Amino acid sequence: MTSSGAADLGGLRQRPPSLPAGVPAQRAAAAAGGAWAREHGAPVLGPDPLAAAVAGDQVWVGGGFTYGVAAMASGTYQRVAHWDGTGWRRMGEGVDGTVHALAVHGGDVWAGGEFTVADGRVQALRLARWDGAAWHAVAGGVSDPERTYGTRVAALACDGRTLVVGGVFTRAGDVPAASLAALDLATGTWSDLGGGVASSWSSEPSEVRALALHGRTVWVGGRFDLAGGAGGVPCGGLAAVDLDTGAWTPAPGGGLTDDGTTGGVTALALDPATGALHVGGSFTRAGDVGAWNLAVLRDGRWSSLGDVSSYGGTSASVEALAVSGGRLFLGGGFTAVGGAAVEHLAQWDGAAWSGVGEGLDNVVRALAPVEGGGVVVLGDFGVSGTLRLEHGAVWTGTGWRTFGQGVLSDPYGGGTVSAVVPVGDGAYVGGLFDQAGHLPAGSVARWDGTGWDTMAGGVGAAISHGQVFAMLELDGDLYVAGRFDTAGGRVVRNIARWDGAAWHPLGDGLSDAAHALAAVGGKLYVGGTFALAGRVAAGHLACWDPAAQEWSAVGGAPTYDHDIRALEVVGDRWLVVGGTFQRFFAQGTTVVEGLWGLCLFDTAHEPSEDLLRGYHLLEGVSRYGAPGWVHALRVVGGDLYVGGWFDVAGIMALGERPSAGFPASNLAVWHFAGDGTWEGVGGGTDRQVQALAAVDGALVAAGWFATAGATGAARVARYDPGTRSWEPLGDGLGDGARGGSWALAVAHHPATGVWVGGEFPEAGGAPSANLARWGGPGPEGVSP
The missing domain is CATH 2.40.10 (Thrombin, subunit H)
Structure with a gap:
């Protein structure tokens, strides 16, 4: 069922003049080819x-x-x-x-x-x-047939010829092995590697905790005092074994001791440039050198790099060591190293100890060197200063880099992206978040294709975070609207302009939140819930002139009774206004009733004291008999698509031809450039539509839905006007650990593809924290 018409509110004309006509809808491509990019996962480890x-x-x-x-x-x-x-x-x-x-x-x-x-x-x-x-x-793994507890592999090392395995076990495959074994990778055969290790104080298997390869020699550290098995060479938790001969060399000076007893080794790191072996664990002496929990063995001699302590005592733990970029990195549970107050993560530059970044708030469990002088850092921590690094990150040598470049507002990937403006190789992203990748952010940031720019700190609010609902690029500047009090630390009110380097207010701003932006004739139109734009009475809709730097009302400035949520432009002249409104008020009196969430304004209209001059009726939408909600408007070819939350479209309560409308599930289209009729869109969606984008003559819809027409489509789908058919974008958006997901924004760039924002943890099965990209050049989709 279809319906047609629009009416001038002054003259009650059914259709406004000068609408563009005869604009053919571009035939969409036959397939929504592409894949979901994978760089914007939540920077969270389990x-x-x-x-x-x-x-x-x-x-x-x-x-x-x-x-x-x-x-x-x-x-x-x-x-x-x-x-x-x-x-x-x-x-x-x-x-x-x-x-x-x-x-x-x-x-x-x-x-x-x-x-x-x-x-x-x-x-x-x-x-x-x-x-x-x-x-x-x-090769059969490792085991202990006599015990049902404690058996494990705790350390591995490999040089391409031999895999060295350490832990707590008595067999490697079918070969007896005392907590240490070597696997010949060419033949798949095990050896006990010089008889393994043992402890004079116990018949239980000893423990190997750390391995370090140096050529064909492997250093073995753990809790044991015999190298070579029960009858082996005495050592104090550390010894070296030759992979080819099985011959052992104990650490000099009796190895490591702790108040007269054998010490334990938990971590080893070899400096490939000098051959120095750094040893961490639980001990107070290395040979005859006093050393709390950390020592270095160089050219057969022990030395201390400073004591590792916890609140002044020796009970600190060293869990991990790594050499990278000429520096030694130390991780564990401690409060000081060598007299320097550092917690859980420290670095030695050859002369002094220092912290890493702003430190970490809990124990570091593992370190691994990366190219460029940094380290992978894993552990129980959650933050470094104010930056969230939940359980893992990479220290690059100069700063932190997270696993995942998504945006979030809590340690577990929460947050919201409500607006996306693609630009260059990346996009401007706005919503509600305080971190973008590894950088603190203020609800708006720019992704340049490889990293984030936090745009001078973004927007803020006196209470909690600022929030961005809409963004638009105009004449090289970005306009950002929402609910916020500052931008880049500068006082603004709910709307601001970013010139690429700094933020600027738009006069005195808006008295309340703004939800929608559109540009016509070089001017910016803003819709929302505000009553004042600057000092001008606006009634939820206003116009900003960048040239004159001033606000003006739209038409005679009637007041909308509810929110404006969407704006779109038809023919570079006509402003389509959508939202949750039903009435126009003036001075507390109803002037028009029966708008049903949609109306049209002629921006070429000359200013007039007539309250409604320039306004035209459009057929609207309803939900359960009440006014529906219009969330999104988008022109594709000669058609205007309307998305939101409604079950009937095409309602006209006023004008020459009133209409009860027709069933439409959250999507409808007005063929303004053709015969002016309205109709549903491919069976619509099963839940509300939040955003729409034009993509190569097709329509991409995003929202809360799980199906589009009869097609399964998780929160985002593509509609081909030529074939009137739906196609999902891969597996769409997923719920992840959150248990729920929805899309709030969608935008397209011919070089980078379709960008989707909202509240979701995954796209196409891959982690994507509230921001995802489909198609275009870039990383391939996630593998199964």
Whole structure:
């Protein structure tokens, strides 16, 4: 069922003059080809990360996590995850127990820990290999037939020829092995590597906690005092073994001691430039040198780099060490190193200790060097100063870089993107958030294709955060509207202009929130809930003239009874106004009733004292018999598409031809350039539409819906006017750990694709924190 018409509120003409006619709708492409980009995941790691391995820009992470990674649903990442330099990838079904160690060489990643099954089906006793696509058992793994507790792999090292495995076990495959074994990768055979390690004080298996390769020699650290098995060479928690001969060399001076007893080693890091071995653990002496929990072995001699302490005592823990860029990085649970007050993460530059960034608020569990002098840092922490780094990040050497470049307002990926303006290789992004990737932000920021610009701090509010609802680029400047009091620290009221370097107010601003922007004839039209624009009575709709730097009313400035939520321009003249309104008021008196959420204003109209001169009626929408909500308006070809929350469209209560309308599920179209009729759009959507975009002659709709027409489409879909058919954009948006998702903004750029903003943790199955991009050049979609 269709309907037609519009009416001048003054003369009650059914159709306004001078609307563009005969504009053909461009035929849309046959397929919405593309994939979801993956760079904008939430910068959040799951709790209990314990191990990291790095190769180039690739990072593999292991631990005890099964939820919380990038705000994805529980079980998405099962104790292991792969960061490919842009986004997270699943490693199949992961493993069924905690991962304590990772090693990478070539295209293979080895994981060790407490698990017995990998990928949900592969028997892998505490050791498994990931080849990039699937998990494999590793030569029978490691075990202890006599014990049902404590068996684990705690350390791994690989040089491409040999995989060295340390932990707590008595067998490697079918070979007896005392907590240490070596696997020949060419033959797949195990050796006990010089008889392993043992403790004189216990018949239980000893523990190997750390390994460091230096050529074909491997340093072995842990809690033991015999190298070479029960009858081996005395040592104090540290010894070196030759991978080819199995010969042991104990650490000099009796190794490490703790108040007269054997000390324990928890971390090792070898400096490849000098050969110096840095040792961390629980001890008070290294050989004959006093050293609390940290020491360095260089050219066969021990020395101290300063004591690692916790509130003045020796109970501090050293959990991780790494050498990168000529610096030693130290992670654990401590409050001071070498007299310098640093908590949980510190760096040694060869002369002095210092903190890293603004420090971390909890224990660091793992470190791994990265190219350029930085380190991957994992642990129990949540913040560095005011910056959220939930359980993991990369210290680049000069600053923090998060895993994921999404926008968020809490540690778990919450936040809102309500407006997106694509520009260049990236986009301006506005909404409600206080962090963009690794940078504090004020609800608006620019993504340049590789990183974030926080635009001089963005917008703020006296109470809580400022919020951006709409953005528009005009004459090279960005106009931002919403609910905020400052921009870049400068006082503004709910609207501001960004010139690329600084923020500027628009006169005295707006008295309340603004929700919609449109540009006609070089002027900016603003809709919202405000009564005043500057000092001009506006009644929810106003015009800003950038040339004159002044506000003016629209027409005779009738007051809308409810919100204006959408604005669109037809033919560079006609301003379509949409929202939740039903009436025009003037001085408290109803002037017009029966607007049904839509009307039309002629911007070429000369100023007049006539309150309604220049306004025209449009057929509107309703929901359950009451006025419907119009959230979005978009012109595609010669058609105006209307999106929102309604079940009937085409209602005309006034004018020459009143109409009861026709069923329409949240979408309708006005063929203004054709015969002027209205109709539904491809069966509509099952829930409300929040945003619309024109994409190569097609329409992209975004909102709360799960289906468009009869097509499953998770929150975003593409409509082809030529075939009148819907197509999903891949798997759309997902709920992740949040349990709910919705899109609030959509925009298109021919070079970068379709940008979608809202409240969601994933797009196409990959982490995407409230911002996602479909199609165009860039990273491929997530793998299964």
